[in-house]
Structure formats: C-alpha cells, structure tokens
Amino acid sequence: MAYELHYWPMLQGRGEFVRLALEEAGAPYIDVARGKGDDGSGLEAMMRILEDSSLCRPPFAPPFLKDGAVVVAQTAAILLYLGPRLGLIGTTEADRIWAHQIQLTIADMVTEVHDTHHPVAVSLTYEEQKPESARRAADFRAHRIPKFFGWFERIIGRNGGHHLVGRTVTYADLSLFQLLDGLLYAFPNATHAALKDHPRLEALHLAIRERPRIFAYLVSERRIPFNEQGIFRRYPELDA
Amino acid sequence: MAYELHYWPMLQGRGEFVRLALEEAGAPYIDVARGKGDDGSGLEAMMRILEDSSLCRPPFAPPFLKDGAVVVAQTAAILLYLGPRLGLIGTTEADRIWAHQIQLTIADMVTEVHDTHHPVAVSLTYEEQKPESARRAADFRAHRIPKFFGWFERIIGRNGGHHLVGRTVTYADLSLFQLLDGLLYAFPNATHAALKDHPRLEALHLAIRERPRIFAYLVSERRIPFNEQGIFRRYPELDA
Numbered sequence: 001m002a003y004e005l006h007y008w009p010m011l012q013g014r015g016e017f018v019r020l021a022l023e024e025a026g027a028p029y030i031d032v033a034r035g036k037g038d039d040g041s042g043l044e045a046m047m048r049i050l051e052d053s054s055l056c057r058p059p060f061a062p063p064f065l066k067d068g069a070v071v072v073a074q075t076a077a078i079l080l081y082l083g084p085r086l087g088l089i090g091t092t093e094a095d096r097i098w099a100h101q102i103q104l105t106i107a108d109m110v111t112e113v114h115d116t117h118h119p120v121a122v123s124l125t126y127e128e129q130k131p132e133s134a135r136r137a138a139d140f141r142a143h144r145i146p147k148f149f150g151w152f153e154r155i156i157g158r159n160g161g162h163h164l165v166g167r168t169v170t171y172a173d174l175s176l177f178q179l180l181d182g183l184l185y186a187f188p189n190a191t192h193a194a195l196k197d198h199p200r201l202e203a204l205h206l207a208i209r210e211r212p213r214i215f216a217y218l219v220s221e222r223r224i225p226f227n228e229q230g231i232f233r234r235y236p237e238l239d240a
Numbered sequence: 241m242a243y244e245l246h247y248w249p250m251l252q253g254r255g256e257f258v259r260l261a262l263e264e265a266g267a268p269y270i271d272v273a274r275g276k277g278d279d280g281s282g283l284e285a286m287m288r289i290l291e292d293s294s295l296c297r298p299p300f301a302p303p304f305l306k307d308g309a310v311v312v313a314q315t316a317a318i319l320l321y322l323g324p325r326l327g328l329i330g331t332t333e334a335d336r337i338w339a340h341q342i343q344l345t346i347a348d349m350v351t352e353v354h355d356t357h358h359p360v361a362v363s364l365t366y367e368e369q370k371p372e373s374a375r376r377a378a379d380f381r382a383h384r385i386p387k388f389f390g391w392f393e394r395i396i397g398r399n400g401g402h403h404l405v406g407r408t409v410t411y412a413d414l415s416l417f418q419l420l421d422g423l424l425y426a427f428p429n430a431t432h433a434a435l436k437d438h439p440r441l442e443a444l445h446l447a448i449r450e451r452p453r454i455f456a457y458l459v460s461e462r463r464i465p466f467n468e469q470g471i472f473r474r475y476p477e478l479d480a
Contacts (some may be wrong), residue, residue: 056398057338060345060391072337074344076316081337097312097321098297104314105300111351119359119372121379132359132372139361151300158296 002028003082004066006046006059009034011230012182012223014075014110015063020174021079023217025086031222033062076103079171088171099165102155102172106179109148113179113186114231116140116238126228126235137238141190145183146197152176153198161200162207169211176201177208182232187239242268243322244306246286246299249274251470252422252463254315254350255303260414261319263457265326271462273302316343319411328411339405342395342412346419349388353419353426354471356380356478366468366475377478381430385423386437392416393438401440402447409451416441417448422472427479 003022007015009031022029035041049071050059059073065082072081080100083089089099119136120129156164164172180201183191195202208214217223226232243262247255249271262269275281289311290299299313305322312321320340323329329339359376360369396404404412420441423431435442448454457463466472 057341058391058395058398060341070334070337072341074341077337077341077344080320080340094310097310097317100320101297101300101312101314101317104317108351111348115355115359119355120375121383123379123383129375132375135360135369135372139363143361143363151298154298158298 001068002030004030004032005063006032006049006066007063009043010224011227012178012232013063013230016178016224017075017106017171017175018063018065018078018082019222020178020214020217021082021086021088021171023222024169024174024211024213025088026213027086032066076100076107079103079175083171086171088169088174090166090168090170095165099170099172102164103175105148105151106172106175109144109179110182110231112140112144113182116186117233117235126233130237133235133238137187141187141239145187145190145194149194149198149201153200156200156204162204169208173204173208174214177205177214180205181209182226182230185226186232186234188234189239241308242270244270244272245303246272246289246306247303249283250464251467252418252472253303253470256418256464257315257346257411257415258303258305258318258322259462260418260454260457261322261326261328261411263462264409264414264451264453265328266453267326272306316340316347319343319415323411326411328409328414330406330408330410335405339410339412342404343415345388345391346412346415349384349419350422350471352380352384353422356426357473357475366473370477373475373478377427381427381479385427385430385434389434389438389441393440396440396444402444404444409448413444413448414454417445417454420445421449422466422470425466426472426474428474429479 005015005018007013030041032041033043033046037044046062049055052058057071059071061073063075063078064071064073065078072078083099089096116137117126117133118129119132126133159165164170164176209218245255245258245262247253270281272281273283273286277284286302289295292298297311299311301313303315303318304311304313305318312318323339329336356377357366357373358369359372366373399405404410404416449458
C-alpha cells in the first residue's frame with residue numbers, strides 16, 4: 001500500500017524532507033493534498049483528518065504520514081519511522097539515534113531560518129515584521145550559519161568525509177541537502193560565502209543532487225519551486 | 241552504572257526534562273556539570289566532552305546523556321533513548337512514536353517560550369531586544385498558548401482524560417508538567433487564565449507534582465529554582 005503524505009500543497013516546507021526520503025527510496029506514495037479532489041484527495045482530505053474528532057492521536061500540524069492505520073506527525077518523527085522501512089538508515093540503535101539527533105539539529109536550524117522572516121509571529125505577514133526580521137537575519141547570517149555549518153562539517157569529517165552516518169546515504173544526508181538547497185535560495189550571498197569555508201557541505205550538496213532518483217525528482221513537476229510562502233524565502237534585504 | 245547527565249549547572253533549561261524522567265524512575269544518575277570538580281566532575285568535565293576532537297559523534301549542544309560509551313544529545317532524542325530503559329513508555333512502536341511526537345511538540349513550544357525573551361538573537365541579552373520581545377510575547381499569549389493548550393487538552397481527553405499516552409505516566413506527561421510549571425512561572429497571568437479553559441492540563445500538572453518521587457525532587461536542592469537565565473523567565477512586562 002502506498003504511503004500517504006499530507007502537507008500544504010503550495011510549498012516545499014517541512015514536507016519536503018519526507019518527500020526526498022520517499023523519492024530516494026523509490027517508495028510508492030501519494031501526496032494527498034496536491035491531488036485534484038475527484039478521487040478523495042486534495043486539501044480537503046488533509047483538513048478532514050486534522051479536524052477529525054474521532055481520531056485518538058491527531059496530528060498537531062502538517063506534515064503527517066499515513067501508513068495504513070498509523071498516523072505519524074512531526075517531520076523528524078516521520079523520518080525516524082520511515083528510515084528503517086526505506087533502507088535509509090542502518091540497523092543499530094547507535095546509528096539510528098545519531099541520525100535522529102542530526103535530524104533534530106537540522107530541524108532546529110530550519111526553525112531559525114523560518115524565524116528570520118517571522119521573528120514576531122506566524123500570525124503576521126513578513127511585511128508586518130520587517131525591522132525585526134532585519135535584525136534577526138543579520139544575527140542568523142553572522143552567528144547561526146557558522147555555528148550550525150561548523151558542526152555539520154565536523155561530523156562529516158569525523159565520519160570519513162562524505163556522509164553524516166555510516167558509509168551510505170541516510171535520510172539525514174538528504175535532509176542536510178534540502179537545508180543547504182533552501183539556504184542557497186534564501187540567502188545566496190551568505191550561504192555561498194559560508195560554503196567556501198565548509199567544503200564537505202558543498203560536496204555533500206552536490207553529491208546528493210546528482211543521485212539519479214533525487215535528480216529526476218528535482219527536475220520533475222513534483223518538486224514545487226522555492227517561493228515566498230515557504231520556510232526558505234528570498235528577501236534580498238535579509239541577505240545584504 | 242549511573243547515567244551521566246551533562247547540562248549547564250545554573251539553570252533548569254532543557255536538561256530538566258531529562259532530570260524529571262530520571263527522578264520519576266529512581267534511576268541512578270550524576271548531574272556532571274553541577275559537581276564540585278574534585279572528582280572529575282564540574283562544568284569543565286562537560287566542556288571537555290563538547291570540545292573533544294576525538295569524539296566521532298559530538299553533541300551540538302547540552303543537554304547530553306552519557307550511558308557508558310553511548311552519548312546522546314537533543315532532549316527529545318535523550319527521552320526516546322531513556323523512555324524504554326526507565327519504564328516510562330509502553331512497549332509498542334505505536335505508543336513510542338506517539339509519545340515522541342508529543343515530546344517534539346512540547347519542544348516546539350519550549351523554543352517559542354524561549355523566543356518570547358530572545359526573538360532577535362541568543363547572542364544578545366533580553367535588554368537588547370525588549371521591544372521585539374513585547375510584540376512576540378503578546379502574540380504568544382494571544383495565539384500560541386491557546387493553540388498548544390487546545391491540542392494537549394484534546395489528546396488527553398481522547399485518551400481517557402488523565403494521561404497523554406496509554407494508562408500510565410510516561411515521560412511525555414512529565415515533560416508536559418515541566419512545560420506548564422515553567423509557563424506558570426514565566427507567564428502566571430496568561431497561564432492561569434488559559435488553564436481555566438483547559439481543566440485536564442491543570443489536573444495533569446497537579447497529579448504529576450504529587451507523585452512521591454517528583455514531589456521529593458521538587459522540594460530538594462537538586463531542583464534549581466526557575467530564574468532569569470533559563471528558558472522560562474519572569475519579566476512582568478511580557479505577561480501584562
């Protein structure tokens with residue numbers, strides 16, 4: 001049975017970390033909220049689950065994954081669940097908990113990227129919090145990119161130079177690719193400059209992009225372009 | 241062998257979610273950075289691990305747990321690792337992944353609490369970002385507390401009214417207690433008002449506090465008082 005991924009249909013967002021794992025594994029999945037609605041899919045199908053008062057274990061927010069009767073929300077938890085099933089993590093507890101730690105640290109940076117354009121409130125638009133965004137983005141570029149990149153670079157180096165965990169590609173590598181890809185879109189100046197000092201990150205970004213299934217996905221219509229509704233937004237004034 | 245918990249010694253912070261699980265289970269543990277240093281403990285012992293370039297899998301930040309040769313960082317990952325070992329989660333994958341989702345949602349709210357006093361940058365003091373904090377805290381009180389509390393109240397209700405997962409106390413219940421306890425310290429007005437509409441949350445907070453081991457811990461010297469260095473800070477102007 002195909003996995004059902006539920007996420008906002010107009011943006012990559014956090015759903016993209018799950019999509020990349022499914023695509024790399026060649027797993028059958030339905031991107032439910034992007035369906036046309038005539039077969040029970042579409043945004044309404046996702047909203048029905050979110051608002052279903054008979055569901056004992058309702059998601060707090062998208063993305064969530066349905067695997068038969070199992071519903072899993074929270075991006076990192078979805079990947080914790082999917083990783084072994086998709087062959088995207090090793091079999092030992094030590095490898096799995098390490099990959100998960102990395103995923104949670106990626107998630108922390110993703111939240112910080114989001115907050116560069118929404119430092120005050122998700123209930124307001126960017127235009128309603130521009131001065132605060134300018135201050136937050138300046139700190140993000142000056143302090144947070146180097147801190148996170150430094151750690152990612154170090155752990156790749158200590159693992160032999162090419163992967164985050166073990167000797168093969170894991171979901172953590174795919175998620176780091178997505179984080180870097182988003183940063184290159186949102187903060188091209190700051191990210192290109194930072195990658196010069198973090199060559200293993202640049203190499204990982206290229207290596208993942210060239211994987212056959214990932215490359216085919218990235219050039220397909222299934223890959224929603226980055227845009228200013230998502231987590232990674234290009235506001236040139238925040239990258240000056 | 242005793243677990244080693246490593247965390248900043250002057251504040252509860254994210255380490256407290258781990259401490260509560262260890263205390264409820266009566267597990268032997270050493271709060272390493274709070275040691276006096278004469279036995280190889282103390283803040284220096286924690287810093288040595290963080291800066292140890294021979295460590296293949298270094299923590300990004302405290303808290304982290306050492307269990308023999310295993311080092312686990314990221315609060316939610318630590319509890320994922322400890323939960324089964326401490327008897328604080330059931331045996332099925334479904335229960336474990338659900339408890340973990342809840343923990344990650346608690347972690348998201350903890351980050352938002354922190355950002356009410358640090359919306360611009362962790363590298364600055366609260367005093368350097370007071371106007372931004374006032375705006376963020378107002379939104380947090382108006383929109384975020386109701387959204388998170390509504391979900392927690394709903395999932396307790398759909399689970400029979402007393403616990404988050406299953407029929408016994410799990411680490412998720414302990415973490416929700418800590419979140420509520422911190423909010424009652426930092427935002428007493430907003431939190432008391434919100435709890436009136438969320439009676440199951442108020443009942444869970446009281447029930448956890450009265451558990452013998454938790455109560456003994458809370459009145460002990462091991463419980464660091466809330467203060468204005470931690471995540472939950474009482475700045476009355478943010479709760480007006």
